[in-house]
Amino acid sequence: MVAPPLSRPAIEVSRSEAAARPGPFVSATVAILVAATCIPLGYVVWGAISVGWSRAYELVVRPRVGELLVNTVSLVVVTVPLCVAIGVAVAWLVERTDLPGRTLWRPLFVAPLAIPAFVNSYAWVGVIPSLHGLWAGVLISTLSYFPFMYLPVAATLRRLDPAVEESARALGSDSAGVFFRVVLPQLRLAILGGGLLIGVHLLAEFGAFAMVRFDTFTVAIFQQFQVTFDGAAGSMLAGVLVLLCLVLLVAEATARGTARYARVGSGAPRAATPIPLRHFAIPATASLVALAALALGVPVWTILRWLSIGGTDVWDVDAIATALGQTIGLAAAAAVLTTVLAFPVAWVAVRSHGVLARMVEGANYITSSLPGIVTALALVTVAIHFARPLYQSVPLILFAYVLLFMPRALVNVRAGLAQVPPGLEEASRSLGSSPTATFFRVTLRLTAPAAAAAAAFVFVAVATELTATLLLAPTGTRTLSMLFWSFSSELDFAAAAPYALVLVLLAIPVTLVLFRQSTKVAAL
Amino acid sequence: MLDIRGLAKSFNGHTVLDHIDLSVPRGSTTVVVGASGCGKTTLLRIVAGFESPDAGTVSIDGRQVAGPDRSVAAHRRGVGYVAQDGALFPHLTVGQNIAYGLPGSARRRKVRNRVAELLETVSLDPSYASRRPHELSGGQQQRVALARALARKPVLMLLDEPFSALDTGLRASTRKAVAALLADAGVTTLLVTHDQEEALSVADQIAVMRDGRFTQVGAPQHVYRQPRDRFTAEFLGDCIALPCTVAAGFAECALGRVPVGHSVGDGPATLALRPEQLRATIVSDTAQAGGADDSRGGVGTVIATEFLGHDVLLTIDPAGDNGPIVVRQHSLNHPAVDAKVRIEVIGSGVALK
Numbered sequence: 001m002v003a004p005p006l007s008r009p010a011i012e013v014s015r016s017e018a019a020a021r022p023g024p025f026v027s028a029t030v031a032i033l034v035a036a037t038c039i040p041l042g043y044v045v046w047g048a049i050s051v052g053w054s055r056a057y058e059l060v061v062r063p064r065v066g067e068l069l070v071n072t073v074s075l076v077v078v079t080v081p082l083c084v085a086i087g088v089a090v091a092w093l094v095e096r097t098d099l100p101g102r103t104l105w106r107p108l109f110v111a112p113l114a115i116p117a118f119v120n121s122y123a124w125v126g127v128i129p130s131l132h133g134l135w136a137g138v139l140i141s142t143l144s145y146f147p148f149m150y151l152p153v154a155a156t157l158r159r160l161d162p163a164v165e166e167s168a169r170a171l172g173s174d175s176a177g178v179f180f181r182v183v184l185p186q187l188r189l190a191i192l193g194g195g196l197l198i199g200v201h202l203l204a205e206f207g208a209f210a211m212v213r214f215d216t217f218t219v220a221i222f223q224q225f226q227v228t229f230d231g232a233a234g235s236m237l238a239g240v241l242v243l244l245c246l247v248l249l250v251a252e253a254t255a256r257g258t259a260r261y262a263r264v265g266s267g268a269p270r271a272a273t274p275i276p277l278r279h280f281a282i283p284a285t286a287s288l289v290a291l292a293a294l295a296l297g298v299p300v301w302t303i304l305r306w307l308s309i310g311g312t313d314v315w316d317v318d319a320i321a322t323a324l325g326q327t328i329g330l331a332a333a334a335a336v337l338t339t340v341l342a343f344p345v346a347w348v349a350v351r352s353h354g355v356l357a358r359m360v361e362g363a364n365y366i367t368s369s370l371p372g373i374v375t376a377l378a379l380v381t382v383a384i385h386f387a388r389p390l391y392q393s394v395p396l397i398l399f400a401y402v403l404l405f406m407p408r409a410l411v412n413v414r415a416g417l418a419q420v421p422p423g424l425e426e427a428s429r430s431l432g433s434s435p436t437a438t439f440f441r442v443t444l445r446l447t448a449p450a451a452a453a454a455a456a457f458v459f460v461a462v463a464t465e466l467t468a469t470l471l472l473a474p475t476g477t478r479t480l481s482m483l484f485w486s487f488s489s490e491l492d493f494a495a496a497a498p499y500a501l502v503l504v505l506l507a508i509p510v511t512l513v514l515f516r517q518s519t520k521v522a523a524l
Numbered sequence: 525m526l527d528i529r530g531l532a533k534s535f536n537g538h539t540v541l542d543h544i545d546l547s548v549p550r551g552s553t554t555v556v557v558g559a560s561g562c563g564k565t566t567l568l569r570i571v572a573g574f575e576s577p578d579a580g581t582v583s584i585d586g587r588q589v590a591g592p593d594r595s596v597a598a599h600r601r602g603v604g605y606v607a608q609d610g611a612l613f614p615h616l617t618v619g620q621n622i623a624y625g626l627p628g629s630a631r632r633r634k635v636r637n638r639v640a641e642l643l644e645t646v647s648l649d650p651s652y653a654s655r656r657p658h659e660l661s662g663g664q665q666q667r668v669a670l671a672r673a674l675a676r677k678p679v680l681m682l683l684d685e686p687f688s689a690l691d692t693g694l695r696a697s698t699r700k701a702v703a704a705l706l707a708d709a710g711v712t713t714l715l716v717t718h719d720q721e722e723a724l725s726v727a728d729q730i731a732v733m734r735d736g737r738f739t740q741v742g743a744p745q746h747v748y749r750q751p752r753d754r755f756t757a758e759f760l761g762d763c764i765a766l767p768c769t770v771a772a773g774f775a776e777c778a779l780g781r782v783p784v785g786h787s788v789g790d791g792p793a794t795l796a797l798r799p800e801q802l803r804a805t806i807v808s809d810t811a812q813a814g815g816a817d818d819s820r821g822g823v824g825t826v827i828a829t830e831f832l833g834h835d836v837l838l839t840i841d842p843a844g845d846n847g848p849i850v851v852r853q854h855s856l857n858h859p860a861v862d863a864k865v866r867i868e869v870i871g872s873g874v875a876l877k
Contacts, residue, residue: 421611423607423608423609423611424611424613426572426574426598426605426607426611427605427607427611427612427613427669427672428613428624429573429574429597429598429599430572430573430598430599430601430603430604430605430673430682431599431624431625431672431673431675431676432599432600432602432625432676433599433624433625434597434599435597435599437599438599441624442613445615446614446615
């Protein structure tokens with residue numbers, strides 16, 4: 001669940017006069033990775049072509065697809081604005097008013113990111129067993145995803161120059177006027193970015209919606225796969241889902257335009273004077289407490305309740321230990337592999353400009369929005385048709401993780417690499433270190449913190465991944481999320497509770513990293 | 525020592541270096557000076573091995589390191605390089621930075637002694653070895669960068685605007701110290717800068733660059749006093765240009781007959797003079813009326829003065845249809861506005877076509 005912001009084409013960073021040309025080894029690695037990121041899209045296109053136009057039309061234009069479309073679109077259309085409202089309101093209250101306990105609230109509203117959406121769904125079903133349909137989906141996804149809006153908005157609010165707001169006041173605007181005419185427009189980029197991230201997650205989520213019997217495209221594709229395995233109907237649904245993703249991307253890019261808001265003038269902005277809430281302080285605090293109770297209290301309380309109901313019986317230590325071992329093994333392998341592979345890609349994106357660099361940016365932008373189910377289905381299909389022995393093997397699932405989470409690793413590695421001045425590498429070479437030695441002695445050493453963050457993000461993403469893991473895991477694999485899923489699908493909520501607990505505990509350190517990163521960015 | 529022949533380089537169809545030739549004699553310092561974007565940094569980066577030329581050759585110590593068919597990698601050239609900001613490794617201490625290019629671990633006694641010795645060379649206390657680069661001032665960082673580059677005893681030292689990141693006072697003193705140090709060590713040095721004063725003060729040989737070509741290469745005194753064209757003359761310092769007619773080694777202009785150096789041939793030309801070659805003295809009305817001794821210098825009226833402390837700038841309107849002339853001289857008892865002055869020319873000027 002923990003996810004850093006989507007990667008997007010990098011803002012032009014200052015590049016040395018002549019960009020370095022990547023060597024043949026780096027170029028080949030990057031080209032292969034870029035080609036591999038095209039597999040999911042290729043699968044969708046190839047699926048459409050191979051079933052033929054009339055059959056494809058038949059499969060797409062049917063009541064079931066219409067129903068899914070209504071469900072999925074309503075989910076996005078209701079949830080994203082809700083998240084915007086909650087995220088912006090919470091961020092403004094926490095960052096800009098004299099609300100008591102700011103240092104406590106800040107991490108508290110990032111914390112929901114440590115709870116995977118399907119665990120949240122499980123918790124709510126435990127509280128209200130009759131929960132189902134669109135409003136259940138909206139409730140759970142809003143509570144799970146509003147931090148994606150809160151984080152960037154809070155970071156932007158902390159960076160805004162209070163002098164601009166003071167000028168607006170001097171020009172005759174009251175508090176509300178200042179907020180709507182000056183503050184909100186400056187939050188536009190953060191809101192759009194957060195909205196895109198939430199939209200992409202809504203389209204890709206399977207477990208949370210399957211649990212409350214709410215059929216979105218991803219849920220339907222998964223069910224179709226279980227019935228027909230490699231059917232044309234499934235790939236057509238995947239095609240529509242991919243189109244929805246592209247619509248989101250285009251909508252966000254259009255709304256964003258070429259806008260850049262920068263503070264005009266120099267010098268460090270002063271800290272803003274908190275706005276006094278006066279008699280609103282009590283209702284504001286009460287709503288924040290309520291939100292925290294819904295987003296954090298309910299899942300934590302449910303997990304603990306099931307644990308106490310289950311008693312010692314649910315602690316099948318052997319099974320949990322095996323699952324933990326397998327999860328850590330897979331997640332660690334995927335984290336290392338993804339981070340290592342992210343280096344050549346990031347290097348090309350940061351240090352060179354040319355066709356390859358632009359392809360990397362473009363491919364990365366699109367794949368970061370593709371749902372895991374499409375990638376998983378594509379790999380299943382490719383493996384069955386072209387590489388039978390790879391099907392349900394560890395290398396294939398690791399490959400899927402690399403494709404799915406490369407964008408998250410890239411965001412970090414690229415930022416780290418961009419902060420290493422090329423002048424340092426040149427200095428090292430002029431001191432007699434070969435390019436390879438320079439990479440290890442200077443570049444890698446300076447990028448290490450960013451690479452560690454990247455690996456941590458990928459690790460947690462893999463550990464809490466459900467959809468692709470269910471489709472691709474080798475026979476006999478029992479990861480924490482798979483076991484959690486199978487118990488909760490059988491409605492054995494007590495037996496699922498220990499796995500939920502371990503999943504949340506695994507995600508907490510990385511959520512802390514994310515929180516610290518966001519405050520650091522804001523301090524710049 | 526360093527030999528550059530016919531060096532050419534272009535980026536995206538834009539010519540940056542246009543067939544450059546340059547020789548740097550062993551143990552001397554050559555400064556390439558030019559406005560930003562003229563190609564001087566590219567020249568330095570090609571010599572260092574960070575870029576490869578489109579045409580031409582670079583030879584260091586008789587060994588060809590860059591050419592059409594072979595190119596020696598940067599780390600095998602034995603060249604020292606100091607970047608504009610020093611480019612110290614932030615993850616290493618000062619001592620580890622200096623020991624970076626030395627064989628063996630930075631903890632070994634031999635390496636530690638060498639580091640202390642190098643710190644002493646650049647006038648820093650050996651206790652600095654354990655500090656981090658961000659704890660040093662700009663000038664100290666620059667000296668550490670120099671020590672780091674010197675550690676490998678390079679045959680050639682390349683300095684890329686090494687003093688431009690420093691503030692004015694520090695710049696002059698660091699410049700002096702570095703120049704002396706490199707001269708003592710007998711290291712052949714190629715320095716690029718956009719600061720003409722810096723170029724003139726440290727160079728044994730100066731090369732003025734414009735749009736990827738050298739307009740003139742030579743000893744600083746010579747290039748300053750005898751520029752070959754108007755650009756070189758104006759780039760190296762303030763310059764007074766007057767229309768004149770050259771005949772038999774003299775230029776006839778508003779300031780009278782001025783001897784010129786190497787002649788461009790008789791006929792109309794432009795006379796270039798440095799402000800310090802002119803001296804304005806107050807003349808009394810009667811002396812002017814007498815019109816005695818008009819052969820050398822001209823007469824004019826002061827129309828503005830600008831007091832600069834040590835110096836004063838006098839803007840003088842000469843008789844005739846010339847534009848105003850600016851004279852810089854010491855500020856003691858300088859002529860006031862509206863004073864009649866005689867402008868005297870010291871030494872010879874340069875006639876340019």
